[in-house]
Amino acid sequence: MSRLRELLNQFEEVANSPRKQLDKYLAEGKKVVGTVPVYTPEELIHSMGFVPFGVWGADVEIKDAKAYYPSFICSILQSILELGIHGAYRGLQAIVIPSLCDSLKSLGQNWKYAVKDDILFIPMTYPQNRENEVGRAFTKASYERVKADLENHLQGHFCDQQLQKSLDIYNEHNRLMRQLSLKLSEHDQITAYERRNIFKSAHFMLKEEHNELVAEFLKELDNLEKSTKKTRVITTGILADSPNLLAIFDDNNMTIVGDDIAHESRQYRTDAVNGETALDKLVDKFANMGCCSVLFDKDRKRADLIRDMAKERKADGVVVLMTKFCDPEEFDYVCIKNTLDEAGIANVITEIDRQMVNYEQTKTTLETFKEMLR
Amino acid sequence: MYYLGIDVGSTTSKAVVINEKKEIMAKEILIAGIGTDGAERVYQKILEQIPAEQIAKITATGYGRKLFAKADTEISELSCHAKGVFHTFPETRTIIDIGGQDAKVLLLNDKGRMVNFVMNDKCAAGTGRFLDVMANILHLQIGDLQEEYFKSTMPITISNTCTVFAESEVISQLANGKDKADVIAGICISVANRVASLAKRVGIKEKVCMSGGVARNQGVRDAMAKKLEMDILFSPDAQYMGALGAAIYSLEEME
CATH class of the missing domain: 3.30.420.40 (ATPase, nucleotide binding domain)
Incomplete structure (x- = not known):
């Protein structure tokens, strides 16, 4: 078996076995902190000696969480609560839940009532206006709150030099993941499902460990002949996780040449570079982030980013994967569609959620889209 | 061959x-x-x-x-x-296809190439299934709906877009003594309105043609033509x- 294949198998194993991965860290005596979408100060958590562990829910049947939510709310959050109620996250010391959308705000409240395991809830409250002085001060104060909770309840220790080391690891991870996305656009032998595994595994691994694997994978990719025979698409949305969904791309000979998925590339666009202290750099990172439905942007530059990415990567079209009942994404969609239509870039929308078993409608939509692109 | x-x-x-x-x-x-x-x-x-x-x-x-x-x-x-x-x-530029369980709108260019399309969400409203359910409540054959549609003088308004809720609404309207033809006209208009909204999402270009099983219902075709304010092409x-x-x-x- 080639080293490339071995690495792909390793990414798959991690992506599909978060519990095993969590148990591994616990067995090593590490303390693990859950990090809920869309953005949490992972670097801060990492620097204080914890393993940040992505909590993005799973494709499960939602039963008990429905006692806390109406059915017309984001299924990602509902599945997080469902898994929490049933002990799937047992072993986490704490869970950091950001306030980036209205649904997320209620997850923290419901978590406190519904989840009986001893997992500390730490809120991470972000300002609407990130870039100005007041917004930066607000972000910093919220980081201080997370820091204080980790110190006071979990005996974490903060040190600015240590945070700088974590920033270096995370900045390097960002660079590698950006490079990965670019290189995969020239290697359509790597399937949509395999691409997902590389991105998803990042949420369940210490970034220094993921860095090693991704760096090695990129070297192996350099030895692989370039191939761009498939239909090239950009994906956009919150999540592109379900193997059944991704199989539709693969079955239709489509390759994902770039993404604007919150669970994937949106995580890696911005580095923490400028600031007097490491914590200031982390504040500056959030201030500079954008092009995301949950980050306020009066100019809605996200649509331009998707258009430009589609042009740069010579995409045949853009597939909008709309998470059901995600109003921030629905608000952005109008602008994205208009921008793509004006640029003459073919685009299609399909609704997805964490409870879908049957993707028949998405299958027809993507098949037709492919036929339309011929 | x-x-x-x-x-x-x-x-x-x-x-x-x-x-x-x-x-x-x-x-x-x-x-x-x-x-x-x-x-x-x-x-x-x-x-x-x-x-x-x-x-x-x-x-x-x-x-x-x-x-x-x-x-x-x-x-x-x-x-x-x-x-x-x-x-x-060949003059068709917009196709409204209403089948048994979904509705689709397709936009064609002058070569007949599909340039855009939209499908309804997973919902029976605005589909043949919706008409089946309603015909069943009214103890009519699906083919009888169009005849009743043209007898209507004051169509009722069905406000619910969900088939299940609309079913209750139709039963309430009948219980309130509404004329059967007016109820049926309201049902046909409801289907046309819902699918016309879908069509507007892709942008309607003349000529519009209706296909699929529901297109055979002259009541829905008539309601659609009125809603879109244009003639609808139709083949038997x-x-x-x-x-x-x-x-x-x-x-x-x-x-």
Whole structure:
């Protein structure tokens, strides 16, 4: 078996076995902190000696969480609560839940009532206006709150030099993941499902460990002949996780040449570079982030980013994967569609959620889209 | 040689055979869709008219297209509807296709190439299923709805878009003594309004053609024409458009 294949198998194993991965860290005596979408100060958590562990829910049947939510709310959050109620996250010391959308705000409240395991809830409250002085001060104060909770309840220790080391690891991870996305656009032998595994595994691994694997994978990719025979698409949305969904791309000979998925590339666009202290750099990172439905942007530059990415990567079209009942994404969609239509870039929308078993409608939509692109 | 298209839909199976000149030589329909042996039975009915050895190629379409093993190839029903309708009415630029369990709107360019499309969400509202449910409440055959539609003088308004809630609403209206024809007109208008909203999402370009089983309902066609304020093209073979398109794909791929 080639080293490339071995690495792909390793990414798959991690992506599909978060519990095993969590148990591994616990067995090593590490303390693990859950990090809920869309953005949490992972670097801060990492620097204080914890393993940040992505909590993005799973494709499960939602039963008990429905006692806390109406059915017309984001299924990602509902599945997080469902898994929490049933002990799937047992072993986490704490869970950091950001306030980036209205649904997320209620997850923290419901978590406190519904989840009986001893997992500390730490809120991470972000300002609407990130870039100005007041917004930066607000972000910093919220980081201080997370820091204080980790110190006071979990005996974490903060040190600015240590945070700088974590920033270096995370900045390097960002660079590698950006490079990965670019290189995969020239290697359509790597399937949509395999691409997902590389991105998803990042949420369940210490970034220094993921860095090693991704760096090695990129070297192996350099030895692989370039191939761009498939239909090239950009994906956009919150999540592109379900193997059944991704199989539709693969079955239709489509390759994902770039993404604007919150669970994937949106995580890696911005580095923490400028600031007097490491914590200031982390504040500056959030201030500079954008092009995301949950980050306020009066100019809605996200649509331009998707258009430009589609042009740069010579995409045949853009597939909008709309998470059901995600109003921030629905608000952005109008602008994205208009921008793509004006640029003459073919685009299609399909609704997805964490409870879908049957993707028949998405299958027809993507098949037709492919036929339309011929 | 002949070329066969089979459209395995949610509620019906349709088959069309064409010759090299794209003329329809045989067509069959059965009220038996996915999950039944409808596709096989409709194929056997075709074979009663055209010998199997004279069929050069078979293309399957519809939601059940992957389950018909005798097909040489498969194409999505949207592409097939586009092909079938454009062949029948080359002036068509917008197709409104309302089937048994979904609705689709397709935009074509002047070459008949599909340039945009939209499908309804997973909901029976604005589909044939909605009309079936309503006809059932009213103890009518689905074909009787159009006759009643034109008797209406004051159509009721159905405010619910959900089939289940709309069913309760219709029952309430009947309980309040509303005229049956007015209720039926309200039902047809409700379907037209919902699908017209879908059509507006892709941008309607004249001429508009309706295809699919629901297009056979003159009441819905009339309501749609009024809602869009334009004439609607319609073929008596509206239900066969997907199968016709599939048959044309069979021929073109052989060429």
